[in-house]
Amino acid sequence: MIKPPLLRHAIEQTIPELKTNPDKLLMFVEDGQIVGTGAQSASFEYRYWLTIILTDFAYPLDVLIVPIMDFVRRNQPEIVENPSLREKSIQFTTEQLNHDTADIEIKIRLTEAVRVAEQDGVNLINHLAEPPLYEWAEVEKWKLFVKGELVRESE
Secondary structure (H helix, E strand, C coil): CCHHHHHHHHHHHHCCHHHHCHHHEEEEEEEEEEEECCCCCCCEEEEEEEEEEEEEECCCCHHHHHHHHHHHHHHCCHHHHCHHHHCCCEEEEEEECCCCCEEEEEEEEEEEEEEEEEECCEEEEEECCCCCCCHHHCCCCCEEEECCEEEEECC
């Protein structure tokens, strides 16, 4: 699976504290399925819930949600394009620890298509890219402001 480490990297780039305290970001794959495609090869699809936990989170929740939504738009676009998936594919829970920090849990339903093709007796494994968002939905640059202060912007 390639999506969990990609999302981890995006979150780590957004929240500076994770560079010095990487153990505050936990990720788990839960309720995973491997679904054959019915092709005449070993091609398949991963289907799973990715659970993301941030402990002692001391930022506004938006600081976490924006990079997650940016990741979803690029790597699981049907979540934002399909109204029925939009309603149930991303869930979250927070536990307020004190006035300044909370533990945050976010669950995202992800899929990854894997094409397996045989060439000269060797299986070639290729993770397929997601289809792009509709052209009108693509935003290349963004800025996140919290209380009027620039917190993060796209590169």
